[in-house]
Amino acid sequence: MPEHTLILEASQILTCPGGSAPRRGKAMSDVGLLEDGAVAIRNGKVEAVGSQEGLRDRFPEAERIDLGGHVLTPGLVDSHTHAVFGRYRLDEYELRSAGVPYMEIARRGGGINASVRDLREHSESELVELGHARLRRMLEHGTTTAEVKSGYGLNPEDELKMLRVIQELAKEEWIDLVPTFLGAHAFPPEYRERREEYVDLVVREMIPAVAESGLAVFCDVFMEPGVYTPEQTRRVLEAAVQHGLVPRLHADEFESSGGAELAAEFEAASADHLGAISEAGIAALASSGTVATLLPGTLLFLGKTYYPPARRLIDAGAAVALATDFNPGSSPTVNLQVVMSLACSQLGMSPAEAFVAATANGAAGLRLADGRGTLEPGAPADVAAFDVPDYRLVPYLYGSNHCAAVWKRGVRAH
Numbered sequence: 001m002p003e004h005t006l007i008l009e010a011s012q013i014l015t016c017p018g019g020s021a022p023r024r025g026k027a028m029s030d031v032g033l034l035e036d037g038a039v040a041i042r043n044g045k046v047e048a049v050g051s052q053e054g055l056r057d058r059f060p061e062a063e064r065i066d067l068g069g070h071v072l073t074p075g076l077v078d079s080h081t082h083a084v085f086g087r088y089r090l091d092e093y094e095l096r097s098a099g100v101p102y103m104e105i106a107r108r109g110g111g112i113n114a115s116v117r118d119l120r121e122h123s124e125s126e127l128v129e130l131g132h133a134r135l136r137r138m139l140e141h142g143t144t145t146a147e148v149k150s151g152y153g154l155n156p157e158d159e160l161k162m163l164r165v166i167q168e169l170a171k172e173e174w175i176d177l178v179p180t181f182l183g184a185h186a187f188p189p190e191y192r193e194r195r196e197e198y199v200d201l202v203v204r205e206m207i208p209a210v211a212e213s214g215l216a217v218f219c220d221v222f223m224e225p226g227v228y229t230p231e232q233t234r235r236v237l238e239a240a241v242q243h244g245l246v247p248r249l250h251a252d253e254f255e256s257s258g259g260a261e262l263a264a265e266f267e268a269a270s271a272d273h274l275g276a277i278s279e280a281g282i283a284a285l286a287s288s289g290t291v292a293t294l295l296p297g298t299l300l301f302l303g304k305t306y307y308p309p310a311r312r313l314i315d316a317g318a319a320v321a322l323a324t325d326f327n328p329g330s331s332p333t334v335n336l337q338v339v340m341s342l343a344c345s346q347l348g349m350s351p352a353e354a355f356v357a358a359t360a361n362g363a364a365g366l367r368l369a370d371g372r373g374t375l376e377p378g379a380p381a382d383v384a385a386f387d388v389p390d391y392r393l394v395p396y397l398y399g400s401n402h403c404a405a406v407w408k409r410g411v412r413a414h
């Protein structure tokens with residue numbers, strides 16, 4: 001592999017400047033746009049971004065790649081996925097399309113618990129094979145870093161099995177995975193009538209075992225009326241912090257229950273969904289380091305007619321990220337570009353804000369401190385090339401995959 005590469009003839013380059021800190025307010029509009037530029041890559045890292053002539057003169061010995069008018073951006077960072085699972089849930093999709101609500105399907109034993117039963121029946125090697133193909137599709141859509149959660153095992157053995165699958169998939173060098181323990185995703189069928197006992201199991205057995213295994217960085221909880229109460233969530237997150245796992249939270253997805261406020265109180269890395277966040281929740285996130293991660297694809301796919309208040313979050317000073325929520329029940333897409341389209345047409349975000357949210361702020365929500373999500377000098381050379389002359393066409397020409405090439409740490413991966 002060439003150690004020194006110069007990617008030339010990009011019609012536009014977005015560097016998404018600002019280091020590893022979350023971008024807030026007006027800073028979310030700064031994509032660091034450069035016209036007719038070039039990117040120099042050395043030993044897997046961005047060495048320089050600048051004018052074509054300047055970099056040609058500076059690095060005459062570098063291997064040259066002529067891109068012919070594409071847009072270059074940091075590799076996309078998908079900071080909320082459930083990418084390890086068994087089968088798709090097509091029968092449930094059909095029920096929902098006939099008007100049966102998601103929470104009703106869950107009460108009938110469908111929803112997350114359908115994936116739990118299914119996951120327990122799959123071997124680790126089967127899950128690795130399924131995951132491998134799905135991650136490959138994420139890469140083809142421009143994603144070079146993804147968070148992946150457990151949460152379909154819901155017992156000590158199967159949760160650890162999921163985390164081992166994520167670890168195995170993370171050995172692929174073309175995509176970086178960040179693992180999250182989500183034992184508090186739902187209540188498994190065998191604990192349906194004994195919810196507090198399941199919380200005990202998560203707190204006393206699963207979190208210590210996960211922490212000891214070193215297989216997860218984060219601990220997440222699905223806090224929502226009918227799922228985890230604020231008190232149960234607090235217990236899980238307290239145990240997580242005690243064991244060195246960093247909190248993140250599924251918060252205020254369908255109904256406001258103080259999830260955003262609790263995430264801010266725990267200094268969580270992110271509060272995710274926020275379709276029903278309260279005014280107090282917006283204020284809490286705006287004055288915290290917690291990234292507001294919005295997943296509008298989920299609400300679209302579930303047929304909801306409301307979206308999270310991205311505009312008010314950004315204007316209040318919160319850092320907003322976008323992610324797919326890729327999962328077999330409520331958001332079976334790997335395409336962050338279409339999530340950006342939703343952000344622009346439904347959430348009132350600009351194309352520039354959508355790109356920052358899907359790159360730098362995704363990385364900030366995963367607490368990645370190496371410059372990922374940017375094309376600044378020193379950052380890993382994770383680069384996505386989109387086959388359009390103007391970056392705004394990526395969300396505008398919605399529904400298609402515009403990603404034509406991807407470099408992971410300077411190596412062509414797609």
Ligand SMILES: [Zn+2]
Pocket residue numbers: 080081082250325
């Ligand atoms: Zn989720």
